[in-house]
Amino acid sequence: MGFIKAFYVMVYRQVKRYVSARSRVLMTVVNPLIWVVFFGLGWSNVFNFPGATAIFGGLNYITYLASGMISMTIFMGSFISGVSVIWDKQFGFLKETLVAPAPRSAIILGRAFGDSVTTVIQGGMILALMFLIAPGLRVEGVIPALIYGLMLAMGFTSLGITLSLKFSSTEGFQMIVNLLTMPLLFMSGIFYPISNMPDWMKAVAYVNPLTYAVDGMRYWLTGVSNFNPLYDVALLAILTLALTALAVRTFEKATIED
Amino acid sequence: MVEYAVVAENLIKRFKDVVAVNDVSFKVERGEIFGLLGPNGAGKTTTIHILTTILKPTSGKAYVAGYDVVKEPAKVRSKIGIVFQDPSLDNQLTAYDNMFIHGRLYGLNGDALRNKIFELLEFVELKEFANKQVRYFSGGMRRRLEIARALLHQPDVLFLDEPTLGLDPQTRVRIWDYIMSVKKERNTTIVLTTHYMDEAEELCDRIAIMDKGKIIAEGTAEELKSMLGSEVIYVKVVNNASCVEANFIEKCVRVRENLLEVVVKDASTAIPKLFDVMTSKGLKIVEVSYRKPTLNEVFIHLTGRELRDALEESGRPHLGPRAWR
Ligand SMILES: Nc1ncnc2c1ncn2[C@@H]1O[C@H](COP(=O)(O)OP(=O)(O)OP(=O)(O)O)[C@@H](O)[C@H]1O
Ligand SMILES: [Mg+2]
Numbered sequence: 383m384g385f386i387k388a389f390y391v392m393v394y395r396q397v398k399r400y401v402s403a404r405s406r407v408l409m410t411v412v413n414p415l416i417w418v419v420f421f422g423l424g425w426s427n428v429f430n431f432p433g434a435t436a437i438f439g440g441l442n443y444i445t446y447l448a449s450g451m452i453s454m455t456i457f458m459g460s461f462i463s464g465v466s467v468i469w470d471k472q473f474g475f476l477k478e479t480l481v482a483p484a485p486r487s488a489i490i491l492g493r494a495f496g497d498s499v500t501t502v503i504q505g506g507m508i509l510a511l512m513f514l515i516a517p518g519l520r521v522e523g524v525i526p527a528l529i530y531g532l533m534l535a536m537g538f539t540s541l542g543i544t545l546s547l548k549f550s551s552t553e554g555f556q557m558i559v560n561l562l563t564m565p566l567l568f569m570s571g572i573f574y575p576i577s578n579m580p581d582w583m584k585a586v587a588y589v590n591p592l593t594y595a596v597d598g599m600r601y602w603l604t605g606v607s608n609f610n611p612l613y614d615v616a617l618l619a620i621l622t623l624a625l626t627a628l629a630v631r632t633f634e635k636a637t638i639e640d
Numbered sequence: 641m642v643e644y645a646v647v648a649e650n651l652i653k654r655f656k657d658v659v660a661v662n663d664v665s666f667k668v669e670r671g672e673i674f675g676l677l678g679p680n681g682a683g684k685t686t687t688i689h690i691l692t693t694i695l696k697p698t699s700g701k702a703y704v705a706g707y708d709v710v711k712e713p714a715k716v717r718s719k720i721g722i723v724f725q726d727p728s729l730d731n732q733l734t735a736y737d738n739m740f741i742h743g744r745l746y747g748l749n750g751d752a753l754r755n756k757i758f759e760l761l762e763f764v765e766l767k768e769f770a771n772k773q774v775r776y777f778s779g780g781m782r783r784r785l786e787i788a789r790a791l792l793h794q795p796d797v798l799f800l801d802e803p804t805l806g807l808d809p810q811t812r813v814r815i816w817d818y819i820m821s822v823k824k825e826r827n828t829t830i831v832l833t834t835h836y837m838d839e840a841e842e843l844c845d846r847i848a849i850m851d852k853g854k855i856i857a858e859g860t861a862e863e864l865k866s867m868l869g870s871e872v873i874y875v876k877v878v879n880n881a882s883c884v885e886a887n888f889i890e891k892c893v894r895v896r897e898n899l900l901e902v903v904v905k906d907a908s909t910a911i912p913k914l915f916d917v918m919t920s921k922g923l924k925i926v927e928v929s930y931r932k933p934t935l936n937e938v939f940i941h942l943t944g945r946e947l948r949d950a951l952e953e954s955g956r957p958h959l960g961p962r963a964w965r
Contacts, residue, residue, distance in 0.1 A: 384747045387744045387745075387747060387749060388744060388745050390744070391740070391741050391744035391745060392741075394741070395730070395733070395737075395741050398732075398733060398737065399730070399732050399733070402732050402773075403732065470730075473727065473728075473729075473730070473731060474724060474726050474727045474728035474729070475728055475729065475730045477694065477724055477726075477728045478728045478729075478730075478742065478745075479745070480694045481692050481693065481694055481717055481720075481722055482717060482742075482745035482746065483714055483717035483718035483745075483746060483747070484744075484745045484746070484747070485714075489745070637694055637695050637696055638689060638694045638695055639655075639695060639696075
């Protein structure tokens with residue numbers, strides 16, 4: 383009972399705050415657009431030669447890239463959303479949640495879920511735009527893609543929350559996030575297939591939750607995937623659960639000293 | 641047996657380079673208003689944070705509402721309300737939403753919650769601002785909202801960390817009124833911290849004076865002040881005064897030809913007796929005044945420093961609600 387109430391109200395709070403902070407929203411949507419337009423259109427002419435589609439599992443490059451943009455939007459939006467924990471530290475609202483009798487797990491899961499829902503909505507908006515750029519995407523893949531997106535978002539909001547519980551300044555947190563964002567994006571199969579990567583990059587890609595979200599969503603949106611789609615969803619779920627559990631554990635132990 | 645609402649036993653909290661709380665013990669009875677009075681850096685907030693389960697003591701034990709704050713934090717949390725020294729509202733949300741979120745986190749919902757929110761917003765005179773975002777509130781309005789919020793779930797023990805810090809005199813008095821009526825109407829136990837002597841005297845049934853992590857004296861305001869012993873009565877008479885003697889008079893000095901300074905243990909009982917003694921000697925009184933030693937004098941007595949000086953010397957700046965970015 384107390385669990386549900388606290389979970390629900392934290393979702394309510396995160397969504398309500400999201401609605402009143404539009405500038406952050408804009409950046410996380412603009413970023414993927416810039417990538418798909420400049421990177422995508424630029425490279426799609428390079429990969430114009432006969433047989434090039436074989437590199438991308440039979441897709442033309444713009445479709446290949448466009449099918450990864452929803453993952454990118456959700457990944458970036460959810461990872462950085464952890465910064466709101468630091469704002470809450472600075473503005474004091476975090477204390478209000480630390481001293482509440484509601485289960486801490488409910489508070490943090492509600493918070494992560496609220497932020498996840500908002501980033502998935504952003505991802506959905508980007509996906510709609512991608513249909514204009516890459517008309518080959520499959521409409522029936524949208525719902526499964528959004529479900530994968532929600533798992534991805536839960537994973538990275540949780541990681542963001544865990545990190546921001548350990549940082550007291552937004553600068554420190556943003557530095558870490560920026561440091562991790564680019565490598566994780568490049569080692570996820572969004573821009574080029576994992577199979578062509580050097581071994582050490584492959585190793586990172588295999589433990590990167592984003593990899594499985596990208597591959598799984600690409601499967602639903604284009605029919606092409608690198609892994610068995612069942613592995614994708616299983617591994618994404620496992621990695622997401624691990625990251626979520628870490629956030630719960632960290633918050634359960636949190637004091638105002640952190 | 642008295643049931644204590646709060647028990648602190650030998651609390652110690654060490655941060656990297658400072659001992660913020662150094663062997664603090666006290667007990668607060670149910671329904672009492674207990675004050676921690678001390679200068680900046682005395683360790684008041686740290687003590688409150690330990691009692692409200694959001695900071696682990698380095699050693700020592702504490703019980704709030706009968707539960708151990710380290711072992712049963714969830715139980716303690718369900719029994720307490722707190723107004724933090726620093727703001728803890730969500731500025732992006734309305735006053736109503738701040739209350740609503742709090743209510744849900746404390747297991748309330750439905751019409752009961754809604755009615756309670758409006759009742760409390762009315763109590764702190766913020767009802768008309770219910771749907772205004774908190775970032776547009778003044779410091780006093782925020783403080784009142786935080787108090788209303790802390791009362792929403794009807795806590796058994798209410799912690800108020802510097803409830804009137806940085807507020808103007810009228811707002812302070814208004815907040816004192818709220819605090820007194822909470823005690824009267826709900827018999828809530830209140831633990832408050834302050835570095836204002838007048839606040840401690842006005843509100844608290846008992847006061848612990850804290851300095852440098854230690855409680856250096858404890859008692860009612862009267863008891864603390866009587867540590868200094870005497871009170872001074874000034875008596876102005878019509879014509880030439882001469883000193884009087886009686887068993888309740890410790891010392892009598894003629895400071896001006898028509899003014900006597902009479903040192904006694906307790907002025908409130910001595911004044912009527914003094915009247916009798918003086919009229920029997922044919923001295924006609926025109927004016928009587930007496931000065932009680934204040935808590936500030938008690939602090940000087942205990943530490944050799946003024947409470948006010950101590951405030952300045954530790955110089956941890958107090959910012960108001962932090963600005964956005
Ligand atoms: N998180 C922390 N890390 C390190 N030192 C701390 C921390 N919190 C408090 N201190 C130190 O502990 C001491 C006591 O601080 P505390 O905030 O409890 O005092 P206070 O009595 O509430 O003072 P004030 O009147 O300024 O609120 C101070 O020297 C302070 O600098
Ligand atoms: Mg303090």
